[in-house]
Every structure is written in C-alpha cells, then in structure tokens.
Amino acid sequence: xxxxxxxxxxxxxxxxxxxxxxxxxxxxxARFSRFRVRxxxxxxxATRSAVVCVSAPFADxxxxxxxxxxxxxxxVTPAVGGAVLAxxxxxxxxxxxxxxPDVPAPAVPSFRSLSLRGRLLVRGERVLLDLNGVVKGKTxxxxxxxxxxxxxxxxxxxxxxxxxxxxxxxxxxxxxTGGGLATSSVAVRRWRRGGAERHHLIDPxxxxxxxxxxxxxxxxxxxxxAADVAAKAALLLGxxxxxxxxxxxxxxxxxxxxxxxxxxxxxxxxxGIPLELAA
Amino acid sequence: MVAMEQPTRLExxxxxxxxxxxxxxxxxxxxFVALLLAVKAAHPAQASTQPATGDRLxxxxxxxxxxxxxxxxxxxxxxxxxxxxxx
Numbered sequence: 001x002x003x004x005x006x007x008x009x010x011x012x013x014x015x016x017x018x019x020x021x022x023x024x025x026x027x028x029x030a031r032f033s034r035f036r037v038r039x040x041x042x043x044x045x046a047t048r049s050a051v052v053c054v055s056a057p058f059a060d061x062x063x064x065x066x067x068x069x070x071x072x073x074x075x076v077t078p079a080v081g082g083a084v085l086a087x088x089x090x091x092x093x094x095x096x097x098x099x100x101p102d103v104p105a106p107a108v109p110s111f112r113s114l115s116l117r118g119r120l121l122v123r124g125e126r127v128l129l130d131l132n133g134v135v136k137g138k139t140x141x142x143x144x145x146x147x148x149x150x151x152x153x154x155x156x157x158x159x160x161x162x163x164x165x166x167x168x169x170x171x172x173x174x175x176x177t178g179g180g181l182a183t184s185s186v187a188v189r190r191w192r193r194g195g196a197e198r199h200h201l202i203d204p205x206x207x208x209x210x211x212x213x214x215x216x217x218x219x220x221x222x223x224x225x226a227a228d229v230a231a232k233a234a235l236l237l238g239x240x241x242x243x244x245x246x247x248x249x250x251x252x253x254x255x256x257x258x259x260x261x262x263x264x265x266x267x268x269x270x271x272g273i274p275l276e277l278a279a
Numbered sequence: 280m281v282a283m284e285q286p287t288r289l290e291x292x293x294x295x296x297x298x299x300x301x302x303x304x305x306x307x308x309x310x311f312v313a314l315l316l317a318v319k320a321a322h323p324a325q326a327s328t329q330p331a332t333g334d335r336l337x338x339x340x341x342x343x344x345x346x347x348x349x350x351x352x353x354x355x356x357x358x359x360x361x362x363x364x365x366x
Contacts (some may be wrong), residue, residue: 012361167359179350183364216364222348249342249349272352 003208007033007136009155024143031057032135032169034081035092044121045081052121059119064225065134067208068267069111072233074204076200077111083207088193089200102194106209124258131160132200138183139227144224153225157182159224169255174271180224184231185216203236212238216255219245220270226250 002018004011006025013021037054040058046267054062065078077113086103086152088096113124136154144152151160157169158166169183186209201266203210215233221227234241242264245252251267263273286294 038362048354091343145291151361153363158361158363164358166356166362167362169364173357174352175355177351179348179352179354180366181350185364188364212332218363219358220350222350226348227350248326249350256364266349270352 007139007154008035009136010153011154012149013150013152015144015150015152018213020146021143021152024146025076025139028135028139030250031055032061032131032214034130034132035082041131048126050123052123053119054121056119059116059121060137061135062114062121063116063130064138065129065131066111066114066116066135068225068229072229073234073238074111076133076229077108077115077204078129078131079109079111079127080135080207081130081131082106083108083202083204084130085128085199086207087198087200087202087209088191089189089198093189093191096191099192102196103174107200108204108207110131111267133232134225134229135179135222137225140224142177157224157228168253170219170259170261172261176220179220179222180227181218181220182224182228183216183218184228184235186210186212187215188237192206201232201235207273210236212236213256214238214241214254215257215259217241218253220251230263 001010001014002021003013004022004025006022007029011021011025014020021205024027030036030038031040034041036042044052044054044058050057062078069077069079071074084090086095086106088100109127113127113131115124116123137157138152140152140157140159145151145159147251149161151162151164157275158164158176158182160176161178163175163177165173166181169185169187174181184201186201189200191198199209201210201212202208202264212235214235217231219227219231221230221236227250230248230252231247234252234254237244241251242254242262246265249266252264253267253268254262254264263271267273
C-alpha cells in the first residue's frame with residue numbers, strides 16, 4: 001500500500017502504478033486548490049469579467065460540478081465559494097486560527113447563473129467557485145482508471161475494482177467489491193467562528209454550515225464521485241436524505257449526532273439486514 | 280369648375296419610396312426588439328433571478344441521472360483495511 005498527503009487529506013492506494021496516482025492528485029490539487037495562490041481556481045475567482053476562458057481540464061471539472069448541481073437540485077453546487085469563505089474556511093484547515101468574529105452569510109448564487117460554452121465560462125453574476133464538492137471524488141476515480149485497477153482512497157472516499165474491507169463510522173465493517181464509497185461528515189474539519197462551531201458543508205439555502213440531524217452519511221455508488229455527491233446531498237437534505245437515496249437506487253448509511261445508525265432500504269437489502277433491525 | 284390636381288409621376292414615386300422606407304424601418308425595429316428579447320432570454324443571468332433556495336425547493340426537477348450505476352458491497356468481518364469518514 002502506498003500513502004501520501006494531498007488535497008488536505010491522506011491518500012492511500014494499492015495499484016500497480018502508484019506514481020501515476022500521486023501525479024494525478026498533485027496536478028488536480030495545483031489546479032483546483034483554494035489555498036494555492038497560483039491555482040487556476042483562484043485566478044478564475046479573481047477575474048471580475050463575466051466571460052472567462054478557462055483551461056480544458058478546468059472546463060471539464062466545472063462541467064462535472066454543474067452536472068452534480070443539476071442532479072441534486074443545487075444542493076451540491078460549485079457556487080458556494082463566497083459562503084465557505086464567509087464561514088471562516090479561508091485557508092488550509094491545519095492553518096485556521098482560533099475563534100474569529102462572525103460575519104453575515106452571503107446568499108449562495110444559483111448554479112444556473114453559470115454556464116459553459118466549450119472553454120468559455122459565463123457568469124451571470126459574481127460567483128466565487130469552489131469545486132471541492134467534486135474534485136476529490138473525480139480524482140479518485142480518474143487515478144484508479146489510469147492505474148488500471150486496484151483501489152484508491154482519499155480521506156476515506158474510495159473507488160475500487162477489487163474487494164476491500166472498509167470500516168464505517170460507528171464501528172461496522174463492510175466489504176466493498178466494486179464502485180465507490182464516500183462519507184460526508186460534520187464531525188471533521190470543524191472550527192469556531194463567532195463563538196460557534198462551524199464545518200465545511202454549506203447549505204446553499206442559508207449560506208451557512210448545514211444544520212443537519214446527521215453527523216455522518218456514507219453512500220455507495222458506481223463511482224467515488226457519485227458516492228461523494230450523493231452522501232453530501234443526503235446529509236444536506238436532513239431527514240429526507242435516506243428516501244432521496246432510495247429513489248436513486250443508492251445505498252446510504254446515516255449516523256445521527258447522538259451516534260444512532262440508520263440505514264436506507266437499499267443499504268438494508270445489500271447487507272441482508274432484517275427489516276426490524278434497519279430502522 | 281376646378282379640375283383636381285393629379286400627382287405627378289415624380290410625386291407618386293416619392294410617395295412609394297417613403298412608404299417603403301417606413302415599412303423597412305418598422306420591420307427593422309421589430310426585428311431588433313425580437314433580437315433583444317431572444318438575447319435576454321438566453322442570457323444566463325436571466326435564470327439567476329431565482330434564489331438558491333428555489334433550487335432546493337425544486338427537488339422534483341433534479342436530474343437523477345448523475346452517477347447512475349451502483350456499487351457493490353456486502354457484510355464484512357475482521358479488521359478493516361481502510362476507514363471511511365474522514366472528509
């Protein structure tokens with residue numbers, strides 16, 4: 001197993017070409033990081049022009065982010081950059097200072113104010129982009145595809161072509177035999193702002209860190225990207241999250257802030273859990 | 280009895296020209312207005328008048344095709360190789 005740090009998390013993989021995985025992560029982090037001064041993301045966000053010509057890889061990733069926004073009715077949106085900054089997540093997590101005064105949450109622009117025409121990004125209003133909702137999951141999938149098989153994990157978001165035993169929040173273990181598994185959590189990447197705890201999952205409806213009953217949401221899907229987007233959306237949807245995943249045929253496991261585990265119907269069926277034990 | 284003054288051929292030609300100019304001008308104005316409306320409707324800012332909360336309310340409109348396909352998993356035993364839950 002090879003391990004390294006990238007995108008602010010531990011990356012691990014068991015593949016034939018680990019160097020290719022590392023290079024893919026490094027390239028993506030250099031282009032899409034909010035915390036690298038020379039990243040293309042920061043260059044785009046600094047441009048006030050309504051029309052910007054971006055690189056082909058940037059356009060591809062933004063296209064993925066917009067697809068995720070459409071798939072989740074705007075819950076997982078690339079337009080949350082301003083809200084994330086206002087919440088206080090304005091530097092690498094390890095460098096965040098102690099408590100600072102709160103600032104009003106800005107309205108999150110609709111993702112529909114963004115459109116792509118090839119490499120031309122058109123912004124109908126001032127939008128600060130944050131592509132973290134999709135970059136990590138997509139990079140896990142792409143790195144695994146380029147490596148030709150095995151498994152890749154970034155901060156516990158996994159894509160695999162071989163069976164791998166995965167520990168879940170709360171202590172259970174499953175064997176992931178194909179596709180992707182991701183967990184979104186409000187228990188990690190927390191900081192204080194205005195005397196209150198904050199986390200990185202922004203509710204686009206309020207522009208503030210989401211007030212969800214779920215502490216952790218794990219989802220299994222055909223890819224790490226799809227699992228990650230699904231887990232984020234389900235967490236943001238709160239009580240409606242389990243049924244939302246079921247309607248899409250995706251398995252989800254939810255842990256409340258009190259530690260109680262709830263699984264949706266698709267998860268229950270995958271593990272063969274008796275109905276009376278699933279609630 | 281005074282005979283009615285007939286317009287000359289030159290005056291008739293001028294009248295036809297003025298009419299043609301008027302029609303052309305009106306047509307251009309209509310085309311310009313139609314173009315303006317089309318551009319306005321196509322501009323991405325037009326959709327942005329809807330607040331982000333509107334996106335959320337339209338849960339019936341979301342595109343469920345994203346990430347279609349499901350992963351496969353089953354019960355596990357023994358110590359895990361990986362831990363999920365760190366992001």
